Amino acid sequence: xxxxxxxxxxxxxxxxxxxxxxxxxxxxxxxxxxxxxxxxxxxxxxxxxxxxxxxxxxxxxxxxxxxxxxxxxxxxxxxxxxxxxxxxxxxxxxxxxxxxxxxxxxxxxxxxxxxxxxxxxxxxxxxxxxxxxxxxxxxxxxxxxxxxxxxxxxxxxxxxxxxxxxxxxxxxxxxxxxxxxxxxxxxxxxxxxxxxxxxxxxxxxxxxxxxxxxxxxxxxxxxxxxxxxxxxxxxxxxxxxxxxxxxxxxxxxxxxxxxxxxxxxxxxxxxxxxxxxxxxxxxxxxxxxxxxxxxxxxxxxxxxxxxxxxxxxxxxxxxxxxxxxxxxxxxxxxxxxxxxxxxxxxxxxxxxxxxxxxxxxxx
Numbered sequence: 001x002x003x004x005x006x007x008x009x010x011x012x013x014x015x016x017x018x019x020x021x022x023x024x025x026x027x028x029x030x031x032x033x034x035x036x037x038x039x040x041x042x043x044x045x046x047x048x049x050x051x052x053x054x055x056x057x058x059x060x061x062x063x064x065x066x067x068x069x070x071x072x073x074x075x076x077x078x079x080x081x082x083x084x085x086x087x088x089x090x091x092x093x094x095x096x097x098x099x100x101x102x103x104x105x106x107x108x109x110x111x112x113x114x115x116x117x118x119x120x121x122x123x124x125x126x127x128x129x130x131x132x133x134x135x136x137x138x139x140x141x142x143x144x145x146x147x148x149x150x151x152x153x154x155x156x157x158x159x160x161x162x163x164x165x166x167x168x169x170x171x172x173x174x175x176x177x178x179x180x181x182x183x184x185x186x187x188x189x190x191x192x193x194x195x196x197x198x199x200x201x202x203x204x205x206x207x208x209x210x211x212x213x214x215x216x217x218x219x220x221x222x223x224x225x226x227x228x229x230x231x232x233x234x235x236x237x238x239x240x241x242x243x244x245x246x247x248x249x250x251x252x253x254x255x256x257x258x259x260x261x262x263x264x265x266x267x268x269x270x271x272x273x274x275x276x277x278x279x280x281x282x283x284x285x286x287x288x289x290x291x292x293x294x295x296x297x298x299x300x301x302x303x304x305x306x307x308x309x310x311x312x313x314x315x316x317x318x319x320x321x322x323x324x325x326x327x328x329x330x331x332x333x334x335x336x337x338x339x340x341x342x343x344x345x346x347x348x349x350x351x352x353x354x355x356x357x358x359x360x361x362x363x
Contacts, residue, residue: 004288062140
């Protein structure tokens with residue numbers, strides 16, 4: 001009983017603190033650039049014939065001079081028509097290059113190997129990363145560059161899900177909620193993590209760690225290189241703004257969703273202790289609340305549940321409004337049940353001795 005009460009005090013104190021920081025410690029971003037340097041955009045593609053065209057069309061809409069862009073696409077042994085789709089699109093666009101990846105270098109494997117080899121072809125001082133199933137916004141390049149201050153080695157944007165299905169909309173809320181929690185912490189100058197589908201690395205930082213090929217293989221190659229960049233003394237920036245909001249395609253099946261989240265959970269094991277503390281306090285909510293029912297009344301439990309739902313909904317609402325992604329009120333309630341069900345299933349699935357399926361490969 002005492003332990004449960006102590007937990008709820010800590011939980012709500014933390015949640016109120018995060019909410020206050022989100023509401024009152026907001027950072028404002030400027031798209032102003034004193035100059036427009038050349039940049040390299042690196043994309044790893046494997047069996048993306050149904051999504052790569054969406055990605056490439058978004059890149060064509062970038063509000064950045066075409067002669068300042070170098071877009072490198074690595075075809076990672078695709079067994080579908082990915083290469084043909086790419087070649088047809090870029091045939092009259094000299095700033096694109098599609099490179100077939102057939103071997104490995106150093107310790108890099110999978111996506112990290114593709115990105116490592118693309119970096120060897122890059123000729124600029126700024127590497128921007130996105131995925132083949134991502135559509136970046138028009139001001140993406142200048143918005144990411146605007147946060148490259150002195151000694152900043154890595155800049156991270158935000159990504160959410162695009163789709164009108166019920167499951168897709170819940171995934172979108174999930175992404176923006178998690179990234180909102182990350183942003184509050186990063187605004188305190190505390191490093192959290194990055195996302196390889198919306199990331200910038202300076203050449204100086206990338207070469208300081210020896211590139212992806214000199215980093216121990218990880219299913220979350222973005223987290224691995226982020227941590228190595230910070231170890232070399234570089235700083236970071238996280239941007240939570242509509243100008244860098246990239247849109248991903250949703251996990252279409254629950255099986256795809258499980259494999260995706262299991263891979264991410266592997267990466268979360270390398271998060272700093274304060275983020276682990278936040279995640280543990282959040283994930284322990286229902287395991288503590290349900291046994292608490294044996295010591296208290298239905299009224300007390302409902303009060304705790306409603307208070308948590310209100311705080312969480314307010315937090316998510318602020319996150320969604322800041323990037324122009326509002327949702328109807330009933331989705332906030334649905335999201336709570338989505339969190340409960342998915343969290344329980346994912347915890348069980350994470351500890352099952354099964355391999356992770358990713359881009360047609362198993363790890």
